Amino acid sequence: MAKPVADPTVPLELSVDRSSPVPLYFQLSQQLESAIERGALTPGSLLGNEIELAGRLGLSRPTVRQAIQSLVDKGLLVRRRGVGTQVVHSQVKRPLELSSLYDDLEAAGQRPETRVLANTLVPASAEIAAALALGEGDEVHRVERLRLAHGEPVAYLCNHLPTGLLALEDARLEATGLYRLMRAAGITLHSARQSVGARAATAVEGERLGEPTGAPLLTMKRTTFDDKGRAVEFGSHTYRASRYSFEFQLLVRS
Amino acid sequence: MAKPVADPTVPLELSVDRSSPVPLYFQLSQQLESAIERGALTPGSLLGNEIELAGRLGLSRPTVRQAIQSLVDKGLLVRRRGVGTQVVHSQVKRPLELSSLYDDLEAAGQRPETRVLANTLVPASAEIAAALALGEGDEVHRVERLRLAHGEPVAYLCNHLPTGLLALEDARLEATGLYRLMRAAGITLHSARQSVGARAATAVEGERLGEPTGAPLLTMKRTTFDDKGRAVEFGSHTYRASRYSFEFQLLVRS
């Protein structure tokens, strides 16, 4: 009796445009990624060996490998020596990038809203000076915002930034997220150190977010660095635990 | 007047062992990483161009590039076309890998302790069945543990696992973390979906962790997948917010 083959190699329509300025490996990786997303490449199926794939596309093997590697790094593919390259099952989404709450809410279709509560220059406290690698008492921007979704408060955001990096106008802060403003100002965000915890709301904190005193709050402190290693932002945020939680995906570094 | 040069190219003692089974690019990336960690490569300094570096080590440029690329992916280096490769400032530690609480505590020198509260087979609830891609009512392992550091409770860990994957003996669960057991059983962890939130402790939860009823707790739910895309574990954890917070570092995907 003929046993049905479980995971045959999947033929696929792939093509690259050599006249395009888009790198060939990137064109290929995007086509593969979209093929996975729309289900043309089913989970568990083999991708076909690299050499044959390269020949079929008129590319060299290193180029094909570069395309595949980028998807392996994203968690979409798994390579196995002597076996081949397989599509990973599961609902892999985003491996937790450095994203702003604004973008997260917008991506979730929640239409975020921002109210600027304060936007001033203040002397840096010890904690802020340490985080931003400045001297205690140096002037820094202080921005306090309330973030709402569907008209309901979700988070209270308090950020401190070094002076001279960015023009912080209330109107622009209300229209978009802080990270977008920083990117638009030519700052290349590189990495961030985060600390996520929880605590009971004080009377003031509860008032701001519409929660009773003592209600559990989710807290996040974050220092963001640009590609030159400068600390460009320090944020202390509190989220209504009843309305918000952090969702993300991790990959095992291998 | 001679202006002091800000960031000169740093000469460095590097060498590779061609008789070693360790890949050359890996030898090089490790040497560079340790040079950065011990400060021999100061933040902001240029690494010297790839071609010269390759010639100095007797390697080809692709090999050197592969070594450098792995450190770029780790966030330790930044490349700039026409400029060079620079060491990133800042205290980059670990870009948030999939780690167990046990390993985290151990790495922090806290000498973790585990008490197994329950270790049984139960029918899967709807939530657990959905997370593990099983049928509701199917038998699953249920493990309840209390994690302590310095003799104080830190977290209550409740995990559910499919049957047939792993032998779960109390003694082994008390000696190490769950992830180490899974790896030792030949399971290749690949990715995980997490959700981090906060809530007020119920009477039972407070009792377990030594907190008053209503105290804020940090909660984490996690489904872990292996490299074949199978869900191999679902965990519901609660942490004492007064004694624990998540610390991690993010990199911007570029």
Add this chain to the structure above:
DNA sequence: CCCCTCCATTTGTCCGGACAATCGAACTTC
């Protein structure tokens, strides 16, 4: 003095090839 252009430097992309390491299956042997 300022702005524009040109150019050297450096990384980004791509090619073609070679051999090694590992896996799984077919084969052989006991």
Add this chain to the structure above:
DNA sequence: GAAGTTCGATTGTCCGGACAAATGGAGGGG
């Protein structure tokens, strides 16, 4: 029939070279 062995397939590593693209500074022109 079961266990060990061999072998083909596939990815991992490495080489050497070539040209393109971006950057920043030097030089020239206004």
